Amino acid sequence: MPSPPHGAAAHIKTARGRPRSEGCHGAILGAVAELLRSEGYGALTIEAVARQAGVGKQTIYRWWRSRAEVVLEAYANHAASRVPVPDLGSLRADLEVFMVTAFNRLNDVSGPTMRGLMADAVLDPEFLVLMREVLIERRRGALREVLARGAQRGELDPAADGEVLIDLLFGALWHRLLLQHAALDAAFARQIVGVVLDGARARPGN
Amino acid sequence: MPSPPHGAAAHIKTARGRPRSEGCHGAILGAVAELLRSEGYGALTIEAVARQAGVGKQTIYRWWRSRAEVVLEAYANHAASRVPVPDLGSLRADLEVFMVTAFNRLNDVSGPTMRGLMADAVLDPEFLVLMREVLIERRRGALREVLARGAQRGELDPAADGEVLIDLLFGALWHRLLLQHAALDAAFARQIVGVVLDGARARPGN
Amino acid sequence: MPSPPHGAAAHIKTARGRPRSEGCHGAILGAVAELLRSEGYGALTIEAVARQAGVGKQTIYRWWRSRAEVVLEAYANHAASRVPVPDLGSLRADLEVFMVTAFNRLNDVSGPTMRGLMADAVLDPEFLVLMREVLIERRRGALREVLARGAQRGELDPAADGEVLIDLLFGALWHRLLLQHAALDAAFARQIVGVVLDGARARPGN
Amino acid sequence: MPSPPHGAAAHIKTARGRPRSEGCHGAILGAVAELLRSEGYGALTIEAVARQAGVGKQTIYRWWRSRAEVVLEAYANHAASRVPVPDLGSLRADLEVFMVTAFNRLNDVSGPTMRGLMADAVLDPEFLVLMREVLIERRRGALREVLARGAQRGELDPAADGEVLIDLLFGALWHRLLLQHAALDAAFARQIVGVVLDGARARPGN
DNA sequence: TCATAAACGAGACGGTACGTCTGGTCTTTCC
């Protein structure tokens, strides 16, 4: 993420005085990553980040508007910038791989962070917009690509609305991620892709 | 909700001391409803509830463990106790009606509350368990009933896993509710039910 | 009192960050004085002081450890810094004037405050030490001076222990102040000084 | 102390209903003594006493008005009922023995309790009256007796005011007890009695 | 013998204040 966040916009002019320290910026993001790892999202307060990073609170507020925005950038930096788009020649295979890849990342480390970000987004409309743009939309785009490739191959009913399919697939993912009532595993990936492609309706000929 | 909440559990025996006042209990829930309506989930603090209800803070903590638990009970009391299960003779119709009914409730008033509850559940594992039990599971049960009726009628592929279908349908609902990137309307209900039943795969004969 | 109170100790070095606001410090002491006057020692809570001074509670705790310490400083500021030491050429006259002066101050305004401070000191050993240092010892010193002058003039029995005389005189003062069983008036001053100098023993020659 | 305390006054009439339990009364006083010993005056709350005594709070309030009143009675019960009045044939000896006896009791166990009672008395005028009556006045009376005996023997200057002497002697005692700046020991007893009887003034002939 | 009435243990109740924590903002000095 390039991240000249809020306020800094349109600093095309000379930028007098001491330039903003990239070192600070990095130290803050590093502190966030460290705290997420060691204490969890709940313990992540602006004050704790400032302490951990050896930075004044004001410096954090100069670059970001809220805890959630810092975390979002720290998270985006480290892992999410590239969402790989599989291309195996089959829509079903592509979707399954895509979902399993996403599941794996969530199960490994990023699950708690994503859950925390979503919680903050729900309570903070301004951040919700940002998160949709830099996190959600990026992933929807990747999935959209997969679907488009399938459509080109003629694997998709032309009447199907891609956005709805994306809502179904990501919806199922987020549902289990947030509620934790069942695992995000390969079986689940296969099942939701199966239903979304084939439907659950009984068919005479089967 | 029957709700002899925490600590009071299983006091079938004598129940000594002054009994807890149902009046207080109700006043608190009423205050929560009022504050949710007038100020929103964010402004809902224990202190504000106590003030509004004319009650000591300790009295709230005596009945509930956290803000989220009070809200959950207030919400469950007023609207959620009865989840209607449509029975129109067709699985597709039943599902569509079920989803549209849910959407309407969310669009009318309970959307913000549900979003707030989910945010708290994500940050508080203890509450997550409670919320799954009294809110989520109740709704899943209703949907499960609808699916079971369809299966009995032979409308469902016997190989389909009901829980997965439920995750897909509720996942899509929660996804749009939380991210607010698109409306929860009848069209969306029709679309997701359509995909879940028929699949999005292109079919030669169609 | 110069008063860079607790925690700030020995900051001879640079003192980074925003310096503590003398304005706040003064506003708090002013609020304490005002509340003591209008509501009395009992009504003086940290929260009331913060409210009256337009200050956060934390700011009070940053400067002082307890209610009693704030009051002590407020009191010391306004009245006690200078304990006048009379010098009339006679030990008896000096002692009587000293005691009457002290009585007058207590009868006018500072009586209730001194009683409150003593009550807190009795229940809080840490504060007791502080109070002895900045309030009691200062006054004992003044009385010690008076006695020393008398001794120089040869008016005191060289065998007499000054500290014991001070305990007797201040003891009598505090006794009536705390128990309120009799007035602190000029007659009492004359009487205790008389006994302490002359004794109450019957003497043949008298 | 006979102690049919407050409210019960003048029940000449039949006294219907269940009579007050002497067992409770005793259990409460015992709990107070125990708590004073083990936790100190500061930790002594009505709730703690009720818990320790296995008694409802209301029962305590039925007999006494405040914490201080319970403590006062517990203290008076166990030690203070009899203030011994020495009679050795000499005023000086009687006074010294009286003071040393008092000092010893304070140094042994009752010091903290007396200090706590005084702190409460200072903050609670109603209790101050009670404490003067049942604690202070009793002791002043004993000392008054000693002085009267001395006067009868012609050992006291007839012009001396006994109350002032008492204020001086008890004042010195309380002063050191409350401020803890020096020990209450036999030397101090001898010194204050010496000054009060002989005076500290230099005398030509001595 | 049984009704009345007060005391009892228990603990919920409305309050008040506590001391702590965090959020955002501001005000210094240092670089």
Next chain:
DNA sequence: GGAAAGACCAGACGTACCGTCTCGTTTATGA
């Protein structure tokens, strides 16, 4: 003139006691 440091106002947090108020139960007296 940016940045660290940290003081500032504000206000919620959860806890501790306060003194009062129900409860159901117990223990007396008096009808």
